Amino acid sequence: MNEAEPLLAVERLNYVVGDAAPLTILHDISLTVREHEFVCIVGASGCGKTTLLRLIAGLLTPTAGAVTFRGRPVTGPDRALAIVFQDYAKALLPWRTVAGNVELALESRRVPRGERRDIIARLLAQVGLADRADGFPVQLSGGMQQRLQIARCLAQAPQVLLMDEPFGALDAMTRQTLQDEVARLSAESGTTVVFVTHDLEEAIYLGDRVIAMESRPGRIGEVVDVGLPRPRNQLTTREDPRFLALRHRLFNLLPTGH
Amino acid sequence: MTRLLKGMALPLGLVLLWEIGAQSGYLVAESVSYPSAIARAAWAAVLDGSLLKATRETFGAALAGMALGAALGILAGIAFGLSRLLAALMRLSTESLRPIPSVALIPLALLIYGYGFRMEIAVVAFACFWPLLIITESAVRGIEPRLIEVSRALGFGVTARVCKIVLPAALPRVFVGLRLAAAVSLVVAVTVEITANPIGLGYALIVAQESMKPDRMFVFLIWIGFLGWLVNAVLLRAQQRWFGRMGNWAEQAR
Numbered sequence: 001m002n003e004a005e006p007l008l009a010v011e012r013l014n015y016v017v018g019d020a021a022p023l024t025i026l027h028d029i030s031l032t033v034r035e036h037e038f039v040c041i042v043g044a045s046g047c048g049k050t051t052l053l054r055l056i057a058g059l060l061t062p063t064a065g066a067v068t069f070r071g072r073p074v075t076g077p078d079r080a081l082a083i084v085f086q087d088y089a090k091a092l093l094p095w096r097t098v099a100g101n102v103e104l105a106l107e108s109r110r111v112p113r114g115e116r117r118d119i120i121a122r123l124l125a126q127v128g129l130a131d132r133a134d135g136f137p138v139q140l141s142g143g144m145q146q147r148l149q150i151a152r153c154l155a156q157a158p159q160v161l162l163m164d165e166p167f168g169a170l171d172a173m174t175r176q177t178l179q180d181e182v183a184r185l186s187a188e189s190g191t192t193v194v195f196v197t198h199d200l201e202e203a204i205y206l207g208d209r210v211i212a213m214e215s216r217p218g219r220i221g222e223v224v225d226v227g228l229p230r231p232r233n234q235l236t237t238r239e240d241p242r243f244l245a246l247r248h249r250l251f252n253l254l255p256t257g258h
Numbered sequence: 259m260t261r262l263l264k265g266m267a268l269p270l271g272l273v274l275l276w277e278i279g280a281q282s283g284y285l286v287a288e289s290v291s292y293p294s295a296i297a298r299a300a301w302a303a304v305l306d307g308s309l310l311k312a313t314r315e316t317f318g319a320a321l322a323g324m325a326l327g328a329a330l331g332i333l334a335g336i337a338f339g340l341s342r343l344l345a346a347l348m349r350l351s352t353e354s355l356r357p358i359p360s361v362a363l364i365p366l367a368l369l370i371y372g373y374g375f376r377m378e379i380a381v382v383a384f385a386c387f388w389p390l391l392i393i394t395e396s397a398v399r400g401i402e403p404r405l406i407e408v409s410r411a412l413g414f415g416v417t418a419r420v421c422k423i424v425l426p427a428a429l430p431r432v433f434v435g436l437r438l439a440a441a442v443s444l445v446v447a448v449t450v451e452i453t454a455n456p457i458g459l460g461y462a463l464i465v466a467q468e469s470m471k472p473d474r475m476f477v478f479l480i481w482i483g484f485l486g487w488l489v490n491a492v493l494l495r496a497q498q499r500w501f502g503r504m505g506n507w508a509e510q511a512r
Contacts, residue, residue, distance in 0.1 A: 057411065059407060059410065062442070076410075077410045077411045077412075077413065078413070079411075079412060079413045081411075083411050085404060085407075085408075087404060090402050090404040090405070091404050091405070091407075091408050092506050093405070093423070093426070095426045095427075095429070095504050097425075104412065104422065105412060107418075107422070108412035108413050108414055108418075109428070136503060136504045138504060157413065
């Protein structure tokens with residue numbers, strides 16, 4: 001594949017709902033994501049960033065414009081684009097064990113049974129759930145359940161990881177731990193990540209690039225390159241003057257009290 | 259344990275009052291009998307094998323009818339739940355057949371099958387079909403939509419989605435439906451035996467009444483109530499054991 005060609009491209013995307021009283025959720029969105037990039041989309045609640053992610057994932061169809069993946073238009077969900085949902089408890093199968101949930105993705109890939117155990121063990125170890133393999137999701141804490149969902153998405157062997165405010169429902173400490181884990185996982189595997197969040201600092205901390213969205217209707221506000229060194233550190237990176245400068249720059253784009 | 263003993267206080271007290279009332283002559287006991295006589299008749303029924311035989315017959319018919327009715331109800335419920343079109347097409351037919359009391363079909367069943375097991379199984383099956391159809395359809399419709407999205411995102415086809423996601427997700431509610439059907443099957447079986455069919459516990463009940471043996475009648479009456487309680491208790495235990503560890507996902511708020 002050509003180096004310059006983006007992995008994922010959104011071209012003049014429009015999304016309108018309602019026949020009687022049409023409401024424009026997204027207006028004229030265009031963006032590109034290069035391979036191995038970690039792109040963060042940040043915006044206030046209700047700006048349409050979740051809708052944008054679902055359109056990229058193929059779960060929704062655009063009213064106008066297109067989403068292309070490797071040059072081909074996205075017409076429906078694709079296993080190469082794994083989506084991590086915010087409501088992790090609802091995205092897990094309660095009747096399967098932790099290992100069984102990861103196995104679901106392997107079943108969809110038709111991985112031969114003999115190979116599954118090792119893959120599951122490796123993935124669970126990567127997300128720190130190796131000792132909980134035979135438990136059930138209901139027995140896990142919120143952070144662990146989200147890690148399990150991430151493990152299942154990684155089991156899809158995706159080319160792009162789409163994350164929809166994955167840490168929004170977790171406490172601050174767990175959030176920080178998982179931020180670093182996701183950063184590490186994507187760096188190790190080279191997976192491209194599109195990360196949606198309402199938390200500006202989280203977006204700058206994690207991303208190579210931050211796309212800030214404006215609301216009503218949702219449109220691209222500003223796109224900035226982060227340019228901070230990796231690996232990032234919860235303490236030093238967040239105090240880096242460039243981090244603070246970016247924060248200042250983007251803060252005004254988002255409405256107060258975001 | 260103490261709660262159980264406290265719960266038994268009232269019924270035991272009433273039984274005691276009944277016995278005392280009958281022994282002392284306050285209660286006229288010819289038509290209604292009293293506890294010690296019932297106990298004697300119970301022992302006699304056990305010894306001569308009639309209790310066991312009648313129980314086997316009723317249980318056999320109830321179980322067979324429930325298996326048939328529940329299986330068909332679950333299959334139809336899955337179909338209706340998955341296909342709104344099918345449900346809409348069938349709505350008129352199902353809503354006109356459903357209100358028919360199952361026991362009202364006894365004369366029809368008699369005409370078709372004559373006396374015996376098949377007739378009873380048919381009526382029980384009809385009675386068990388409806389609760390399972392409604393519960394299964396509702397369970398399939400009410401599956402967490404996020405899980406359906408997950409199955410779409412993973413690229414599962416319809417069969418895989420049904421087997422891996424829809425059926426297991428619907429299982430706890432369907433199991434509750436089975437508990438309901440079990441209770442219904444016993445009630446309907448006994449009713450069929452009381453009204454028409456000369457087999458089982460219901461028939462023994464009627465025979466005891468017609469031969470003026472109230473003590474024996476009470477034996478079968480109490481035994482039927484006990485069986486109903488037992489069946490439900492066993493199924494409830496099973497439900498808690500199977501689904502308890504996983505968190506009862508059917509009860510999760512949406």
